[in-house]
Amino acid sequence: MISLPLGWTGFLAVWAASYIxxxxxxxxxxxxxxxxxRRHPERRIQKQRRSDRVRSEIRQSLVALVSIxxxxxxxxxxxxxxxxxxxxxxxxxxxxxxxxxxSAIAYDTWFYWGHRAMHxxxxxxxxxxxxxxxxxxxxxxxxxxxxxxMIEQGYFLVAPLLLPIPPLVLVLHKLYDQASGMVGHCGxxxxxxxxxxxxxxxxxxxxxxxxxSNFRCNFSNTFSLWDRFMxxxxxxxxxxxxxxxxxxxxxxxxxx
Ligand SMILES: [Zn+2]
Ligand SMILES: [Zn+2]
Numbered sequence: 001m002i003s004l005p006l007g008w009t010g011f012l013a014v015w016a017a018s019y020i021x022x023x024x025x026x027x028x029x030x031x032x033x034x035x036x037x038r039r040h041p042e043r044r045i046q047k048q049r050r051s052d053r054v055r056s057e058i059r060q061s062l063v064a065l066v067s068i069x070x071x072x073x074x075x076x077x078x079x080x081x082x083x084x085x086x087x088x089x090x091x092x093x094x095x096x097x098x099x100x101x102x103s104a105i106a107y108d109t110w111f112y113w114g115h116r117a118m119h120x121x122x123x124x125x126x127x128x129x130x131x132x133x134x135x136x137x138x139x140x141x142x143x144x145x146x147x148x149x150m151i152e153q154g155y156f157l158v159a160p161l162l163l164p165i166p167p168l169v170l171v172l173h174k175l176y177d178q179a180s181g182m183v184g185h186c187g188x189x190x191x192x193x194x195x196x197x198x199x200x201x202x203x204x205x206x207x208x209x210x211x212x213s214n215f216r217c218n219f220s221n222t223f224s225l226w227d228r229f230m231x232x233x234x235x236x237x238x239x240x241x242x243x244x245x246x247x248x249x250x251x252x253x254x255x256x
Contacts, residue, residue, distance in 0.1 A: 019069035061142035071157035086164035112226035184208040192244035
């Protein structure tokens with residue numbers, strides 16, 4: 001059971017600790033993925049394009065992670081201080097597994113509709129910064145403006161105010177989201193599998209990469225269910241995943 005400090009001082013301490021943990025995960029997983037990409041140049045998804053935005057992606061991600069850490073800290077500390085509809089539920093193996101599933105589905109629903117709203121004419125300016133990366137690199141994961149970040153990541157602040165999600169579930173969910181987001185932006189397909197295509201609900205890197213290269217498809221985050229249901233899935237997604245499951249032989253061009 002996580003014991004959370006109370007009051008403003010406690011909140012600031014949790015905010016700082018969350019930021020440090022997320023930055024370590026950002027650079028740690030980012031460097032591992034960059035090394036993996038170098039070993040497997042043939043796994044590159046967008047063969048014809050290269051990114052020249054790494055510096056600005058890192059700079060903007062480090063800024064956005066401040067507010068993301070704030071949402072996580074608020075989502076942990078507000079319920080601990082009594083500012084929530086319910087007190088966090090007791091942590092047992094069953095409640096851990098149950099709330100992990102509920103939180104994953106709730107977050108993906110939040111993300112799909114919030115993300116889709118940001119692709120409307122009225123709101124796209126708040127998300128445009130993220131889409132400057134047409135060929136995303138692993139460093140693009142958190143590269144978005146304040147409002148865009150708030151709409152996508154505000155879940156970690158709001159959900160614990162409405163649902164009795166145990167703090168450990170919220171923390172692990174955010175860490176998983178951070179790590180899987182890095183994989184989803186890395187530009188190389190290392191995790192294609194039958195589970196990431198029809199009839200299964202999971203996704204692989206190709207899913208969000210197609211969102212960056214096409215803009216009008218693949219708005220979900222963790223699962224493909226909302227995109228399939230709302231007919232916003234890229235028409236070639238399942239076929240592309242199947243292709244990427246097969247070993248690809250390297251060409252001299254891939255290593256450039
Ligand atoms: Zn988008
Ligand atoms: Zn993205």
